[in-house]
Amino acid sequence: MMNRKKNEFDLSRYLKERRDIINGFLTKILVQCNMEKELTKAMKHSVMAGGKRLRPVLCLAAAEACSGDSAYALPGACAIEMIHTYSLIHDDLPAMDNDDLRRGKPTCHKQFSEATAILAGDGLLTHGFLILSRPELFFETFPEKKVLLDIIAIISDAAGVNGMVEGQMMDMQSELLPDKNLEYLKTMHLMKTGKMIMASVAAGAVSIGAGEKELDALMTYAEKTGLAFQVTDDILNIEGDPEIMGKAKGSDAVNHKLTFPGLIGLEESKKYAEKLVNDAVKALEIFKKDGIPLKAIAQYILQRQK
Amino acid sequence: MMNRKKNEFDLSRYLKERRDIINGFLTKILVQCNMEKELTKAMKHSVMAGGKRLRPVLCLAAAEACSGDSAYALPGACAIEMIHTYSLIHDDLPAMDNDDLRRGKPTCHKQFSEATAILAGDGLLTHGFLILSRPELFFETFPEKKVLLDIIAIISDAAGVNGMVEGQMMDMQSELLPDKNLEYLKTMHLMKTGKMIMASVAAGAVSIGAGEKELDALMTYAEKTGLAFQVTDDILNIEGDPEIMGKAKGSDAVNHKLTFPGLIGLEESKKYAEKLVNDAVKALEIFKKDGIPLKAIAQYILQRQK
Numbered sequence: 001m002m003n004r005k006k007n008e009f010d011l012s013r014y015l016k017e018r019r020d021i022i023n024g025f026l027t028k029i030l031v032q033c034n035m036e037k038e039l040t041k042a043m044k045h046s047v048m049a050g051g052k053r054l055r056p057v058l059c060l061a062a063a064e065a066c067s068g069d070s071a072y073a074l075p076g077a078c079a080i081e082m083i084h085t086y087s088l089i090h091d092d093l094p095a096m097d098n099d100d101l102r103r104g105k106p107t108c109h110k111q112f113s114e115a116t117a118i119l120a121g122d123g124l125l126t127h128g129f130l131i132l133s134r135p136e137l138f139f140e141t142f143p144e145k146k147v148l149l150d151i152i153a154i155i156s157d158a159a160g161v162n163g164m165v166e167g168q169m170m171d172m173q174s175e176l177l178p179d180k181n182l183e184y185l186k187t188m189h190l191m192k193t194g195k196m197i198m199a200s201v202a203a204g205a206v207s208i209g210a211g212e213k214e215l216d217a218l219m220t221y222a223e224k225t226g227l228a229f230q231v232t233d234d235i236l237n238i239e240g241d242p243e244i245m246g247k248a249k250g251s252d253a254v255n256h257k258l259t260f261p262g263l264i265g266l267e268e269s270k271k272y273a274e275k276l277v278n279d280a281v282k283a284l285e286i287f288k289k290d291g292i293p294l295k296a297i298a299q300y301i302l303q304r305q306k
Numbered sequence: 307m308m309n310r311k312k313n314e315f316d317l318s319r320y321l322k323e324r325r326d327i328i329n330g331f332l333t334k335i336l337v338q339c340n341m342e343k344e345l346t347k348a349m350k351h352s353v354m355a356g357g358k359r360l361r362p363v364l365c366l367a368a369a370e371a372c373s374g375d376s377a378y379a380l381p382g383a384c385a386i387e388m389i390h391t392y393s394l395i396h397d398d399l400p401a402m403d404n405d406d407l408r409r410g411k412p413t414c415h416k417q418f419s420e421a422t423a424i425l426a427g428d429g430l431l432t433h434g435f436l437i438l439s440r441p442e443l444f445f446e447t448f449p450e451k452k453v454l455l456d457i458i459a460i461i462s463d464a465a466g467v468n469g470m471v472e473g474q475m476m477d478m479q480s481e482l483l484p485d486k487n488l489e490y491l492k493t494m495h496l497m498k499t500g501k502m503i504m505a506s507v508a509a510g511a512v513s514i515g516a517g518e519k520e521l522d523a524l525m526t527y528a529e530k531t532g533l534a535f536q537v538t539d540d541i542l543n544i545e546g547d548p549e550i551m552g553k554a555k556g557s558d559a560v561n562h563k564l565t566f567p568g569l570i571g572l573e574e575s576k577k578y579a580e581k582l583v584n585d586a587v588k589a590l591e592i593f594k595k596d597g598i599p600l601k602a603i604a605q606y607i608l609q610r611q612k
Contacts, residue, residue, distance in 0.1 A: 114401035
């Protein structure tokens, strides 16, 4: 994984290799759902729409950071990506963010129908838990039953009313807030995306039997990285290239969205993202060389263009 | 549980006692979600809207039929009721059945908002799996981890694309079918409600460590009972009392819904429901006296008025 010329870690190759593995399993899982069915087609449309696979890659990279075999983290990684995709489908619905495009393609309800999109989301969420409770149907390597139950607990806690679902609720409610404030924004992001990113590394670490100390370090890393991701997302909405991002820029301002640049300004937001990434990288010290991929992912977040 | 005067089984007392236990736990679970939040209020609105609790009662009764302590079946029973409620919330949405009333009360999206209803459903579905993976947060008695994972597999299989979600999809698609046919209708009901009713008794039986033979008998019972429930549902839509049912009658015909009376006539539908219940009861023979509550529930389905 070292670039031969510069003896540096080759992140894009690392990401591509893991994305390919994850995409292979996601395709296999969907095919087993019966591709003749409209419901499966809608699920596949959104799952295979070309996402970054940040969460599942973090899941595998966390297992590797703990010197484990990341094959054991694959069920968790795939379940998390399916659950992440369900959340995007539901967030895009007319009653929510009412988005026509996602990753440069028609959103699920635009391509199919609103009812189909609701059900495709429900199906993906539920199937994520089937994968984790019956991994032998989809994977050759998987954690033991006790560990699988722990992973289900981690993910269902992060995805539900204690996390992502409440975060989206806070996002919807933020439009009606009289006073926009930074604490609300941070909590909202922690709930909406932070907890699932934390769950991604936790699932990866637990899959290979990591210890308390490693888990704590990964939680700090993920919390900081997750927030940095949101701050840069807000920055990209102002400065990004719509062609690269596959979505219009400036939409946050038009929709009066609660954002970091809106509250603390663009330059302060950039400094804040940088500090968060530095803190995230610092938390990785205990992993030494095995933490290099996680470190590169956190740093990549600052430079990303989509 | 025997009526003192007639020495007969008192079903209404049996149902009430179990409903009270289930409602107590559901309330406790919701309170732990933070009742200040709009999301939890929306979840509670639908969960506590006064349902029959058929599925969780079946779950407890199945554990009892296998001579087990039904306290072990409570996590599965509560998870199933939360997942059932999520499905009602999503089915009622404007993009689906567009219903204003459910159990005589405003549907979730009418009482709150469409976005809140989608999220309340998502939250309930996800929380069902949290309950099963962290039962110690909510229950004093629960099955061991290996068994909990099996219950999650049973429920996620029945609730997702292999069951309930696909069943609702088939229901939506049935409106466009050129030829209405009985096989489609039976498969649709098996997927939409049958599999979750089968999962209810399976979860109850597995919770107390029932054997293969008992599980097989319960599956036959549940499949027949679930279908009988749907047939009588169609009959009630024609002959029921709107006051008792808490919803308008005749709506299936108005909406050109695929129904048993529509396909085979009202009298044939009644005979069919009766045959299904008889077959269900026959499957219970191996349980002897412990199967009496399940038998009474199946027979009650024929006489129910809502």
